[in-house]
Amino acid sequence: MTAASASSGAARARMNIGQVLEQLRVDYPEVTIPKIRFLEDKGLIKPERTPAGYRKFSTADVERLRYILRMQRDHYLPLKVIGEHLDAIDRGLEPPPIEPVVPTVPQVALAADGMPSPDSFARTSNLRLSRRELVKIAEISEELLTQLEQFGLISPRPGTGHYDTDALVVARTARELADYGFEPRHLRAFKTAADREVGLVEQVVAPLQRGRDASARGRAEDATSQIAALSVRLHATLVKTGLKRR
Numbered sequence: 737m738t739a740a741s742a743s744s745g746a747a748r749a750r751m752n753i754g755q756v757l758e759q760l761r762v763d764y765p766e767v768t769i770p771k772i773r774f775l776e777d778k779g780l781i782k783p784e785r786t787p788a789g790y791r792k793f794s795t796a797d798v799e800r801l802r803y804i805l806r807m808q809r810d811h812y813l814p815l816k817v818i819g820e821h822l823d824a825i826d827r828g829l830e831p832p833p834i835e836p837v838v839p840t841v842p843q844v845a846l847a848a849d850g851m852p853s854p855d856s857f858a859r860t861s862n863l864r865l866s867r868r869e870l871v872k873i874a875e876i877s878e879e880l881l882t883q884l885e886q887f888g889l890i891s892p893r894p895g896t897g898h899y900d901t902d903a904l905v906v907a908r909t910a911r912e913l914a915d916y917g918f919e920p921r922h923l924r925a926f927k928t929a930a931d932r933e934v935g936l937v938e939q940v941v942a943p944l945q946r947g948r949d950a951s952a953r954g955r956a957e958d959a960t961s962q963i964a965a966l967s968v969r970l971h972a973t974l975v976k977t978g979l980k981r982r
Contacts, residue, residue: 750784750792759798764805772801774954780804780819807834809862814855857961864898874907883920884910889927933971937963 751759753769760767775781776791781800783791800822807813807821811834821831871878884890889910890903910923937960944956 750794751798753791753793756793756798756801760801760805763802764809767805768953770951770953774951774957775801775804775815777951777954778815778819780815780822812855854958854961854965857964863901863904864893864896865900865904866898867892870899870904870907874904874911876907876911880910880914880920881907884923887920887924887927889920889923929971933964933967937967 753772756772757767757769772781776783781797781804783793783797786792803822804815804818807818808815813821813834824831865873867881870876871881874881881890884907890899890906892899892903910918910920913923940963941956941960944952944959946952947955
């Protein structure tokens with residue numbers, strides 16, 4: 737076989753979805769087959785289909801997936817914006833410049849009105865902090881962290897002993913509330929209310945998760961993010977309204 741024919745054969749090589757997943761998980765361990773199918777359902781990737789209906793991915797498809805996952809993980813871009821970037825690339829244009837990401841502790845993304853957006857609920861973070869790092873970055877005492885754990889407000893990731901972004905935000909918020917006299921035992925009421933809201937969201941989304949088509953999980957995740965954001969907005973507005981009446 738000549739070098740030219742070998743190169744041509746490599747160009748025509750196609751991978752199944754399992755092989756693609758194996759490649760991507762090296763850099764994106766949280767990616768799943770339902771996630772890839774969901775991105776296809778959204779029109780962001782378009783792998784070839786065999787006569788039997790099986791997906792076949794090219795090297796370009798895999799690189800496109802890497803771009804999507806990188807924009808989500810490192811720059812927190814919503815799929816709609818990523819789609820606009822891909823459309824620009826497909827038309828031979830340069831995508832819009834992206835703000836540089838400083839490799840420090842992530843900031844919580846908030847909508848313009850100060851409420852968490854649906855995208856903020858969908859984001860995942862690979863941040864892993866040791867107990868000592870959490871205490872230092874959140875500027876709290878070891879005693880306060882222990883109390884927050886005792887009341888179920890903070891817990892390390894299962895099986896790792898490390899703390900994530902949410903734990904950091906809770907710790908910092910608890911520290912700021914402490915300036916107004918709030919103790920961890922008082923914050924237990926917030927946790928109870930949050931657990932009730934989580935239960936309601938899960939109850940509504942459950943039928944979507946039981947869907948049989950490939951994009952069911954993606955639709956369920958989208959619905960969870962949207963409902964969670966609306967729930968927080970409603971909760972915050974009701975609290976604000978209640979305080980105005982006093």
